[in-house]
Amino acid sequence: ETNLYYAAGLSQSQQDFYFSNLQAAGVKVLRVWLDGQSTSSTKGTPITSFNNLEPNTIGVYDDTVLNLMDGVMITANKYGIKLLISMHSFNSLQTGDPYKYKYGVSGFYTDGSATSQFDNRLRHVLQHTHKTLGKQWKTLNQYIFAFEAENEAMIGLGPNFIQQNQNWQCDRANTIRTELGSGSTILVTTGGESWLDESMQPAFFTCPHLDIIAIHAYGVGDFDTGKLSGYVSKALGSGKKLIMQEWGACYFDSSNNDCSKSNTLSQTTRAQNIRDWSHQIVASGLPWMYWQIIPNNDPHDGSDYEIGINDQQWDIIKAAANST
Numbered sequence: 001e002t003n004l005y006y007a008a009g010l011s012q013s014q015q016d017f018y019f020s021n022l023q024a025a026g027v028k029v030l031r032v033w034l035d036g037q038s039t040s041s042t043k044g045t046p047i048t049s050f051n052n053l054e055p056n057t058i059g060v061y062d063d064t065v066l067n068l069m070d071g072v073m074i075t076a077n078k079y080g081i082k083l084l085i086s087m088h089s090f091n092s093l094q095t096g097d098p099y100k101y102k103y104g105v106s107g108f109y110t111d112g113s114a115t116s117q118f119d120n121r122l123r124h125v126l127q128h129t130h131k132t133l134g135k136q137w138k139t140l141n142q143y144i145f146a147f148e149a150e151n152e153a154m155i156g157l158g159p160n161f162i163q164q165n166q167n168w169q170c171d172r173a174n175t176i177r178t179e180l181g182s183g184s185t186i187l188v189t190t191g192g193e194s195w196l197d198e199s200m201q202p203a204f205f206t207c208p209h210l211d212i213i214a215i216h217a218y219g220v221g222d223f224d225t226g227k228l229s230g231y232v233s234k235a236l237g238s239g240k241k242l243i244m245q246e247w248g249a250c251y252f253d254s255s256n257n258d259c260s261k262s263n264t265l266s267q268t269t270r271a272q273n274i275r276d277w278s279h280q281i282v283a284s285g286l287p288w289m290y291w292q293i294i295p296n297n298d299p300h301d302g303s304d305y306e307i308g309i310n311d312q313q314w315d316i317i318k319a320a321a322n323s324t
Contacts, residue, residue, distance in 0.1 A: 055098075088118070125137065147188060190213050196222035228286055251305070
């Protein structure tokens with residue numbers, strides 16, 4: 001499985017190329033975001049730019065991204081792939097969306113009015129009527145694997161803040177689950193944190209509204225099979241599913257969890273990293289989603305974990321994905 005945060009901007013021909021190749025790699029789930037994209041080229045991919053869902057004012061929605069995602073959903077389904085939809089991101093909040101301007105970054109998580117207004121956003125997404133299917137997203141279990149409230153909630157505020165406000169995640173999951181209804185087979189997941197331990201807050205394991213706890217990890221130590229296995233056991237004992245929702249192998253020779261632009265890592269070494277780390281993750285009992293497979297050659301921007309279809313390492317990640 002993999003991620004593509006700007007999938008809504010792909011043309012129809014790009015979508016068919018992308019999803020047909022993901023299908024060949026055995027991918028069953030693509031994680032997508034609803035953040036706006038203002039550039040005509042992202043990660044070297046020419047895209048249609050689109051606004052944030054709430055571009056200027058809280059509660060005033062521009063449904064362009066939802067309408068675009070309607071099309072992505074149909075194409076993905078044609079190739080046997082479901083979407084995991086992240087409905088907001090800390091990246092957007094920190095950059096300066098309407099929630100930041102009204103409540104501040106920390107206030108977004110602690111102010112009751114902020115959480116109430118954000119819950120309305122979640123409901124708006126779940127109630128969106130698909131433009132061709134004529135049904136609300138919350139009913140589309142054949143097309144949607146899971147929903148998450150926010151990518152990497154609170155990560156810029158530090159581990160202590162996350163620990164003190166970990167129930168925010170369960171409260172948002174309650175909003176999502178209530179809207180989905182008790183009989184829904186669409187799952188509710190967290191959106192990961194900065195590293196393994198931070199992604200595994202105790203309240204996540206006891207929250208009755210969460211189905212999946214998502215791990216985001218880029219530090220090599222967090223790929224250790226034994227370390228991961230401990231959390232797998234805890235999740236099983238708590239009735240939760242666990243997924244490595246983001247991980248990657250850096251293109252540069254800088255530390256993997258930082259991946260700042262530096263000298264190019266030997267491609268032989270990078271290939272072995274992909275093989276070894278994917279094997280270690282799977283050996284713990286975890287499925288994984290790579291950050292990220294893109295539909296074109298990788299331009300090698302900073303923090304470069306990307307792998308382009310038919311580019312360097314494509315055959316390696318394809319083989320790793322097919323073996324899980």
